[in-house]
Amino acid sequence: MSRRLLVVAMALTAGLMLMGSTATGGTSRSDAAQKTYTFYLVAGIASDSFYLTMKKGAQAAGKKLGVKVVFTGSTKAFSPPTQIPFLNGAIARRPDAILIAPTDKTALIAPIQRAIDAGIPVITVDTFITKRIAVTNVSTDNLGGGRAAARALVNAIGGSGDVAAISVNPGISTTDQRRDGFVAQLKKYPRVKYLGIQYCNDDQTKAQNQTAALINGNPNLKGIFAMNVVSGNGVTAAVTAAGKAGVVKLVEFDAGPPQVQALKAGKIHALIAQYPYGIGELGVQLAYKWVTGKRAGIKKHYGTGSAVVTRANVNSPKIKKFLYTP
């Protein structure tokens, strides 16, 4: 009985492994005659519509250029310990270039240096590292996005009142910049009182509880800035449950499908949408230029714009390209 079980278990495990490897479609050896390039895109967190949209842009650009783009990254957390194994795995496959969204400004310097030492050019996308060793950086101006959020929120609350903010965790370059931009811009409005920031650890239930406390504890609370998708989910749910949808104004970063629908329903006043598709596209194009020897004229940084999406402009074609399509 137990031996038969053992055999079944082993067969199952082997089957699963096989399934997994075919699902990722292990890189086949390229023909010596025709050089096809392989780039790896290491996401900050692979289970996020932002990076999934970036993947789409990267693969679309890759298709045009004859580059195979392999998407990888942790689905569990946006953190160096979960990301570095995926980067190391990418280095081991010896791709022609690596595009990576570093999950920490400094912790990723040494692992990225290892890739460069192995002769693999690296481009940072979305986030950056403080040492200038990457070929280039393609990212949203998060500082500017934070400032835009402050302007949109102050505008929504009519120029005066209390506002608060909810983010993931401190120490992430993108959300830290959004926070800094937001706080810096808020200082320009003397009639707006900033109640400070809460960190929800990317847990929508925690964000909901914090928002409930903010609403009930501050009768003058007029608006909240949620700095990413998951915090936004919790904030929107709490405001809706409290019967304050549209009364407490919400500005949220990112533009995934649930947020766009909440915007259309009048629960969210504005979304600050980045352009992940464009980041992926441009990242691959620049990497291709680099590996094919056209290195002249590549700048150290490329900013892809962000858009302030409101109910009024959400259906316009100019804005539509900014909405995330995982």
Add this chain to the structure above:
Amino acid sequence: MTQAPPASDELEPAPPGDDATRGGGSGRTAIALLDRSWLFLFLLALLGFFWATTPRSTFLTEANLSQIALSTSQVVLLAIGLTFVIVTGGIDLSIGGILFFSAVCGGRTMLELAGTNAQVTSGAYPHAAKAIVAGIVVALLAGTFWGVVNGLLITLMRLPPFIVTLGTYGMTFGFGNLLSGGSYLGAPVPTGFTSDFGNAKFLGVYYPMWLALGFLLVAHVVFQYARFGRYTRAVGSNAEGSRRAGIAVDRHLVKVYALAGFLAGLAGVLDLAIYTNTTSVSHLQDNLNAISAVVLGGTSLFGGIGSVLMSAVGAFIPTVLQNGLVIRNVQPFWQEVTVGATIILAVYLDQLRRRRSAGGG
């Protein structure tokens, strides 16, 4: 002769520490009851503290308390299932993953059946009612399925529950992400599910909390008075004895893990109802939240003793603290320190109480 202890175990599976609640006159019972529900008093003290130290009509209002309850409803469901599991001497680390997997299955079913892709993404759900019912059923089945898988792996392969559920923790998140495309669902679930259930109140309490309360009462009665509960405690205090006394221990364990899976599936339904969507990252620590609720409630991690009601009270401690600290404008990093320290304090007080009552006989 050697048969005697197991046999008595079957009749009176509760260990000696529990006897205080049963024996003695009314005075003793009252003290025992007070003793037993001390965590409830701790919670009341916490509420009193925040009431006294926050501006009037901020913390202790119907709106705020009902919203705290709303954010606690999912953990209450998870903690109920986990109490049964832990009382058998086991553990279930996979409940957050099961929750996520069930929510993805249920949510996808709802979106598939509610209308065409174009209709759903534009916010119209022509067949909402049918879709919601089917989605709930699918989510509950998915949760129960993983619970049964846990139970079978533990009993058939004779593996420690810690290892099995650590494995299924990863598998459920993995499969869930495969099904959802790695992110959240392509659109929110039908809006009526949120506006009429997830975010709707009845007698001042949100429906998700009513649901959790209903299951809590049933689970409490089952745990204390029904055969299922007696067996659960018996298996936890002496598995071998239970086996000899004629309890089908393996089959019972599968049922207990299936129950935990079912309740995680139900919590997944609430995820969809409250947040209109689900995300994996939100549930990575659900197991720890539920375990701490159960331990705060006085359930022994070694099995045998426990209380479903007290686990639910334990689930409220962190959310009440979190909420109160935000209203008091405590800096976020101090909030984390305070929540951690309070959990240690509460369990320490519980230990003191136990030692005293054990010493006093």
